[in-house]
Amino acid sequence: MNGNTSTHRLPSFLEYQGKYKGLAGWLLSTDHKRIALLYLYSQLFFFLAGVVMGILMKLELIAPGQQIMSPSTYNALFTVHGLTMIFLFIIPGLAASFGNFFLPILIGAKDVAFPKLNLLSWYLFIAGAVIILFAMFTGDGPPDTGWTFYAPYSLRTNTNVVLSVLGAFVLGFSSILTGLNFIVTIHRMRAPGMDFFKMPLFIWSMYGTAWIQLLATPVVGITLVMVIFDRVMGIGFFDPAKGGDPILYQHLFWIYSHPAVYIMILPAMGAITEIITTFSNRVVFGYKAIAMSSLAIAFVGYLVWGHHMFTSGMSETARWVFSLLTFLVAIPSAIKVFNWSATLYKGSIDLQPPFWWAMAFVFVFMIGGLTGLVLGSVATDVHVHDTMFVVAHFHYIVFGGAGLAFFAALHYWYPKMWGKMYNKKVANIGLLILFIGFNTLYFPMFILGIMGMPRRYYDYLPEFATPNLISTIGSWILALGLIIVIVNLLRPKKVPQEEVDNPWNGRTLEWKMQSPPSLENFEEIPVVEHGPYDLIKD
Amino acid sequence: MSENNTHISSYGSHIFVLMCLITLTFITVAITSVQLGAFNTTAAMLIASTKAAIVLLYFMHLKFDDKIFRFMVTLVLAIYAVVIVITFFDYLYR
Amino acid sequence: MEHNATIHATHDHYDPIASKLGMWLFIFTEILLFGALFIVYSVYRYRHPVEFHLANQELNVTIGFINTVILLISSATVAMSITAMQKGDKKMTIIFLVITLLLAFVFLVNKYFEWGAKIHHGIYPGSEFLLSLSHGDILFFGLYFFMTGLHAVHIIVGMALLIWVLVRVKQDRINKDKYAFLENGGLYWHLVDLIWIFLFPLFYLIH
Numbered sequence: 001m002n003g004n005t006s007t008h009r010l011p012s013f014l015e016y017q018g019k020y021k022g023l024a025g026w027l028l029s030t031d032h033k034r035i036a037l038l039y040l041y042s043q044l045f046f047f048l049a050g051v052v053m054g055i056l057m058k059l060e061l062i063a064p065g066q067q068i069m070s071p072s073t074y075n076a077l078f079t080v081h082g083l084t085m086i087f088l089f090i091i092p093g094l095a096a097s098f099g100n101f102f103l104p105i106l107i108g109a110k111d112v113a114f115p116k117l118n119l120l121s122w123y124l125f126i127a128g129a130v131i132i133l134f135a136m137f138t139g140d141g142p143p144d145t146g147w148t149f150y151a152p153y154s155l156r157t158n159t160n161v162v163l164s165v166l167g168a169f170v171l172g173f174s175s176i177l178t179g180l181n182f183i184v185t186i187h188r189m190r191a192p193g194m195d196f197f198k199m200p201l202f203i204w205s206m207y208g209t210a211w212i213q214l215l216a217t218p219v220v221g222i223t224l225v226m227v228i229f230d231r232v233m234g235i236g237f238f239d240p241a242k243g244g245d246p247i248l249y250q251h252l253f254w255i256y257s258h259p260a261v262y263i264m265i266l267p268a269m270g271a272i273t274e275i276i277t278t279f280s281n282r283v284v285f286g287y288k289a290i291a292m293s294s295l296a297i298a299f300v301g302y303l304v305w306g307h308h309m310f311t312s313g314m315s316e317t318a319r320w321v322f323s324l325l326t327f328l329v330a331i332p333s334a335i336k337v338f339n340w341s342a343t344l345y346k347g348s349i350d351l352q353p354p355f356w357w358a359m360a361f362v363f364v365f366m367i368g369g370l371t372g373l374v375l376g377s378v379a380t381d382v383h384v385h386d387t388m389f390v391v392a393h394f395h396y397i398v399f400g401g402a403g404l405a406f407f408a409a410l411h412y413w414y415p416k417m418w419g420k421m422y423n424k425k426v427a428n429i430g431l432l433i434l435f436i437g438f439n440t441l442y443f444p445m446f447i448l449g450i451m452g453m454p455r456r457y458y459d460y461l462p463e464f465a466t467p468n469l470i471s472t473i474g475s476w477i478l479a480l481g482l483i484i485v486i487v488n489l490l491r492p493k494k495v496p497q498e499e500v501d502n503p504w505n506g507r508t509l510e511w512k513m514q515s516p517p518s519l520e521n522f523e524e525i526p527v528v529e530h531g532p533y534d535l536i537k538d
Numbered sequence: 539m540s541e542n543n544t545h546i547s548s549y550g551s552h553i554f555v556l557m558c559l560i561t562l563t564f565i566t567v568a569i570t571s572v573q574l575g576a577f578n579t580t581a582a583m584l585i586a587s588t589k590a591a592i593v594l595l596y597f598m599h600l601k602f603d604d605k606i607f608r609f610m611v612t613l614v615l616a617i618y619a620v621v622i623v624i625t626f627f628d629y630l631y632r
Numbered sequence: 633m634e635h636n637a638t639i640h641a642t643h644d645h646y647d648p649i650a651s652k653l654g655m656w657l658f659i660f661t662e663i664l665l666f667g668a669l670f671i672v673y674s675v676y677r678y679r680h681p682v683e684f685h686l687a688n689q690e691l692n693v694t695i696g697f698i699n700t701v702i703l704l705i706s707s708a709t710v711a712m713s714i715t716a717m718q719k720g721d722k723k724m725t726i727i728f729l730v731i732t733l734l735l736a737f738v739f740l741v742n743k744y745f746e747w748g749a750k751i752h753h754g755i756y757p758g759s760e761f762l763l764s765l766s767h768g769d770i771l772f773f774g775l776y777f778f779m780t781g782l783h784a785v786h787i788i789v790g791m792a793l794l795i796w797v798l799v800r801v802k803q804d805r806i807n808k809d810k811y812a813f814l815e816n817g818g819l820y821w822h823l824v825d826l827i828w829i830f831l832f833p834l835f836y837l838i839h
Contacts, residue, residue, distance in 0.1 A: 180657045243766075302620070552708050626675075
């Protein structure tokens with residue numbers, strides 16, 4: 001097998017020059033690794049744009065009364081912040097970037113099943129982003145409906161709803177095609193000997209995610225098209241004046257958007273599993289349980305969408321059915337947390353930056369997950385729905401969860417992807433500052449929510465002032481931490497080759513090849529005889 | 539996994555399947571003139587589902603392909619069915 | 633299943649199972665797409681049973697029936713074109729494909745006349761006349777135009793796909809040893825038929 005990486009090195013995929021040179025060699029490449037980086041760089045760009053919007057929002061909320069913007073600007077800002085972060089950063093998330101890069105490698109393949117379709121997915125992603133950009137800067141300006149586009153307001157507002165929703169539709173196509181590609185790849189292109197239960201757990205999470213992308217996205221796609229027809233032709237699907245039911249819009253919207261949060265978190269949990277296992281220097285605890293829990297989350301995740309709608313006017317029966325199912329879906333997630341803890345137990349822990357990111361993830365994810373139970377229980381949800389409590393909850397889960405995992409994966413796979421190493425001390429300091437900033441920013445929002453401060457309001461009563469001030473200061477600390485982390489990653493140290501091929505003593509297939517990988521990953525497709533985390537003496 | 543090449547559906551089998559489908563279509567139209575109340579909708583949906591199953595199994599070759607395809611189709615339809623049922627927990631009990 | 637037959641197919645290798653799986657996965661997305669619309673239909677039918685019953689009667693059962701039979705026959709002919717290909721009979725493959733395409737065209741022509749009649753009477757989404765009717769009517773006809781319209785779009789896409797298949801068959805790029813593209817085109821066409829199998833009773837037959 002490709003055991004000894006230092007003797008025989010091929011040109012890396014970064015240096016490789018094929019039919020096209022220079023920029024064209026990147027924009028027209030069907031190499032999954034280059035497509036992964038195209039996604040990664042775009043996603044980070046959109047993430048930073050979203051961060052700037054968030055900072056501006058927090059500036060407005062630093063004290064009661066108007067600070068730096070009008071109410072309608074604030075409404076547009078939280079809408080576009082949501083659209084950007086959700087559709088342009090975290091839904092493609094770890095799957096489009098790290099999934100594209102490592103899925104073929106981890107299963108011993110040279111590329112995905114449909115490489116040209118893969119490139120098309122990225123182009124659709126960019127097209128969707130451009131359309132949303134148009135929506136922000138043309139005509140009657142960016143939408144002010146919230147990223148959720150609830151009817152009937154989304155049917156009445158004069159802002160660029162049609163364009164935004166069209167952009168989201170195109171992005172949905174990108175997501176669907178990626179999911180399709182990954183499912184076929186996993187079914188058809190595993191190396192000889194790698195049956196389903198020998199795949200690394202990151203791949204299991206990719207598999208579950210791909211099914212959600214495939215099955216849930218079409219529902220919101222057609223719903224958004226119906227909104228366009230409602231606005232443009234007055235067809236009446238969700239317009240109460242014509243007999244439409246706005247709650248039906250909410251049902252259809254959340255039938256996608258709840259599973260969407262599992263699109264966000266499953267790959268994240270997959271990466272965290274890899275990281276915790278590697279830095280515990282042992283075989284993961286409860287492989288089958290973690291694999292099956294990924295599928296369970298994907299499946300049960302389809303059944304809980306109504307917990308976003310407890311105060312909308314649904315029947316009481318619906319409310320308790322959704323509440324019950326919501327409590328059920330927490331179980332497979334908890335199983336993962338137990339298994340991570342059990343993996344750490346009696347492991348030989350290596351305290352490296354990716355490990356610290358993973359620990360930060362677990363801490364923050366637990367808070368997010370547990371507060372989800374408050375929201376999942378109808379009686380308590382009635383008090384905190386549409387308050388800052390919800391905002392805190394989802395930022396803990398999505399930013400603290402999927403977002404931190406994104407950076408954890410970045411720090412973990414960095415040496416493999418670029419063949420360099422970052423300054424570990426600075427990475428740890430950056431994380432610490434970011435972590436402090438994160439909690440300072442979001443924890444007060446739980447308190448504000450319980451006290452009664454509504455969300456999506458550009459102003460608030462004086463009694464909410466102090467926690468808001470603390471929160472805004474938190475946003476600055478968080479921003480500082482982010483800057484340190486990102487600048488650190490942009491200034492790698494050149495280190496000897498042996499230090500970047502497998503700096504973490506990882507046991508999965510990517511660590512057995514050169515860093516960065518060559519164009520075709522493997523000179524010879526490996527024959528797999530062991531489990532993904534078994535220690536094999538060369 | 540056996541290649542689906544090993545099974546070739548004959549022209550005759552396709553014609554036979556088509557005849558069954560057209561017959562069912564006649565039946566479903568005929569039934570609408572019989573007053574069955576709420577059962578009319580059920581009957582129509584049952585016949586439509588039967589036609590769909592026939593198309594899936596024979597024209598779309600699911601009967602003769604590897605069972606993973608039948609499994610996936612069943613899974614997708616099951617998820618869809620559950621979603622409709624849960625949605626109606628709202629509308630039935632408002 | 634997977635252990636024996638997993639081919640480490642790169643993009644160089646022809647893996648018909650991978651393409652078939654890919655097409656089935658795409659079909660699943662279409663099932664959910666139209667599925668969402670059937671949910672909308674069911675909800676609004678549940679809430680406006682009388683108006684939906686009456687509006688049903690505005691549609692011409694005969695044309696609907698003929699269109700249903702047309703699509704069923706076209707499914708049979710596309711299936712037979714695959715049989716012909718498997719037997720190595722290029723001529724019959726092409727004939728069956730052409731018949732399929734002609735039938736699809738007739739379906740669209742019928743649709744054109746059906747829609748034309750409704751529009752001529754002032755019934756179309758957002759029309760002044762329609763908006764003067766009951767909520768149930770507005771929703772029924774909104775759904776009618778939207779769902780049959782979306783279905784027609786899929787027929788057009790299906791026709792384009794089958795024309796592409798036809799060209800490839802003529803060029804022998806689809807042949808007895810390599811016909812996944814034909815099979816998958818057929819699968820897509822059957823999907824279009826499947827959707828209509830449900831649209832027909834829901835809009836024309838429930839009295």
